[in-house]
Amino acid sequence: MPTEAIAWADVTSSPVYLDAATAAPLHPVARQALLAALDDGWADPDRLYSQARRARHLLDAAREATADTLGVRPDELSFTASGTSAAHTAVLGGLRGRRRAGRVLVHSAIEHSAVLHAAEQHVAGGGTAVEVPVDRLGRLDLDAWSAAVTGAEVASAALIAASHEVGTVQPVEAAAAACARVGVPLYVDAAQLVGRVPVPSGWSVLTASARKWGGPPGVGLLVVRKGTRWESPWPADERESGRTPGTLNLPAVVAAAASLRAATADAAAQATRLSALVDRIRARVAAEVPDVEVVGDPEHRLPHLVTFSCLYVDGEALLHALDRRGFAVSSGSSCTSSTLRPSHVLEAMGVLSHGNVRVSLHTGNTEADVERFLTELPGIVADLREQAGVTGL
Amino acid sequence: MNVPDATGDTPDRPVGGASSDLPGQLPDEVLDCLGQRCPLPVIALARRLPELPVGAVVRVLADDPAAAVDIPAWCRMRGQEFLGAHPGPTYHIRRTH
Structure with missing residues (x-):
């Protein structure tokens, strides 16, 4: 299937780093x-x-x-x-x-x-x-x-x-x-x-x-x-x-x-640009991924960071699946932590902790990076749910 | 992902005395998810609860610490009633619709 081969080559040749809240690429x-x-x-x-x-x-x-x-x-x-x-x-x-x-x-x-x-x-x-x-x-x-x-x-x-x-x-x-x-x-x-x-x-x-x-x-x-x-x-x-x-x-x-x-x-200009991208992620993830909980304050929030949890999805499996498609994100799910405990932040908020993804943008991230993530995410989550036999629950 | 076909529910398992959130009532079903990692206990609950009549109460036994967060969160997302958590750890959920 040539179309898939081209898409895969594109994916692997241009990784998208979305974990600036851990460490931003060197300026x-x-x-x-x-x-x-x-x-x-x-x-x-x-x-x-x-x-x-x-x-x-x-x-x-x-x-x-x-x-x-x-x-x-x-x-x-x-x-x-x-x-x-x-x-x-x-x-x-x-x-x-x-x-x-x-x-x-x-x-x-x-x-x-x-x-x-x-x-x-x-x-x-x-x-x-x-x-x-x-x-x-x-x-x-x-x-x-x-x-x-x-x-x-x-x-x-x-x-x-x-x-x-x-x-x-x-x-x-x-x-x-x-x-x-x-x-x-x-x-x-x-x-x-x-x-x-x-x-x-x-x-x-x-x-x-x-x-x-x-x-x-x-x-x-x-x-x-x-x-x-x-x-x-x-x-x-x-x-x-x-x-x-x-x-x-x-x-x-x-x-x-x-x-x-x-x-x-450059902070004010970047905050405006990244905040609009985060708004887009918040809206599109909520609309296009079934059974997802986008968490955190939608207004009084950091310009560059958004977190969501996907029901019935294993957080570690989701991170690995995203990594295979070239997306670097982090997670507050228990299976991704060395202690095997869920994030104390998600716990304190009382929000879903499994299937959790944190996306945090840096100055080098483009609108195209975010679009590619948003285009691929629903299929990645759907595949994982299908593999786990939890579709339609 | 490794999701067993059987959700580990043991309907015939004898249950102890009624808890404070179940006055004078025993759960209609017990799901034994001890040893299962999240999201498996939540998946087991999501599979079983809709098969029970409205008003039925399920007791979930789950020792993954994430269950303490995720079972109440699932109830909120699905509009089902989370009755409470108890040492064990044990969670009670009532089907409301």
């Missing part, structure tokens, strides 16, 4: 900066010789550019070895800095697993974590949040700015106001916002991850605003204002800073 500016920085960025910026001074200059420039983009002071910003490390440091440092106030951490039910794992460590060490629920669309219960942060012995609070799994944007400024009324510092995980949409105000600590905006992997951002009670939870180290230990991967930091500036300059 061209990041690649350029990374290569340039390899020559001058290998020395230790803290030493007193000319090679070190060149490295110091690169690091200072990267910090100033990044702080300027984020609208914070350079001395409030530390680079970390990853977004995960930044999140761990933010949570544990916030608790340590306020240990005299108490040992209660308040967080939403839909935080990133890095935040939840830091919370687990806090609880294992005798602390307390209070989880605040979300509704069916993944929106924080603000009344429950306000009550929780007003409780006794609350040291700090953590809120993801927008869900990395379903895209729902959270009421950060209202949540921050509730924290401010009782003097509880708020940590905001802004990994899906930085480089894409403006970051809301009111937070005391913020983290982000360079690979989400097209920077290289292995660079995180940790911002601690002046006046915040925060203490590094790690053994002492003078680097990065004492907030995070270890030598930085300086060429990667330089590439992260350069690509953040480029991504931010």
Whole structure:
């Protein structure tokens, strides 16, 4: 069948990467900066010789550019070895800095697993974590949040700015106001916002991850605003204002800073373009795939991310089938996780967790990419249902 | 995908006492989906429930953690009544239409 052969060749020759929320492809500016920085960025910026001074200059420039983009002071910003490390440091440092106030951490039910794992460590060490629920669309219960942060012995609070799994944007400024009324510092995980949409105000600590905006992997951002009670939870180290230990991967930091500036300059235009594509995916998937649940807030959402679940379909089988047709997506279904548990985000929302697909777009994705995905998806799902004998249930 | 023909339902299996969401009533049918991974318990429920009369109650035994999310979600999507979950883990569903 020649037609099929041609179609298959097209598919395999042009893979469509739709998992930017995990890691966006390296931005061209990041690649350029990374290569340039390899020559001058290998020395230790803290030493007193000319090679070190060149490295110091690169690091200072990267910090100033990044702080300027984020609208914070350079001395409030530390680079970390990853977004995960930044999140761990933010949570544990916030608790340590306020240990005299108490040992209660308040967080939403839909935080990133890095935040939840830091919370687990806090609880294992005798602390307390209070989880605040979300509704069916993944929106924080603000009344429950306000009550929780007003409780006794609350040291700090953590809120993801927008869900990395379903895209729902959270009421950060209202949540921050509730924290401010009782003097509880708020940590905001802004990994899906930085480089894409403006970051809301009111937070005391913020983290982000360079690979989400097209920077290289292995660079995180940790911002601690002046006046915040925060203490590094790690053994002492003078680097990065004492907030995070270890030598930085300086060429990667330089590439992260350069690509953040480029991504931010283009962010508003990309948000408009990608948001229209996400609207199209939301509408067409709901209309053309039977028995599908498109989840997350349809309006107050990230511009680049959409999640849906296909009834009776095994999530792992769906990911493999999509991969065979050249589509890279991720899933919150239990069969795709190492723990064999469904996504805690889908669980907290009370939405279908099997047959789950998260599509997240990057700057390089085209309308044609999205059209091809939308054209092929209904048939892929139908084939899987037929193979499983669940058609018509 | 590996979906067994038999859904593992054991209608003759003796059931324990009535639960709080089944006042004075035993389920009309029990689907034993222990050991089955999602979406298999939901598929078993979707196959069996429409074969029972309206008003019938099915008890699903399913230890895949995803069942706790997916069985109530299926009831919502299909307009059937989710009566509750109990340790076991056990779920009760009533056919409403």
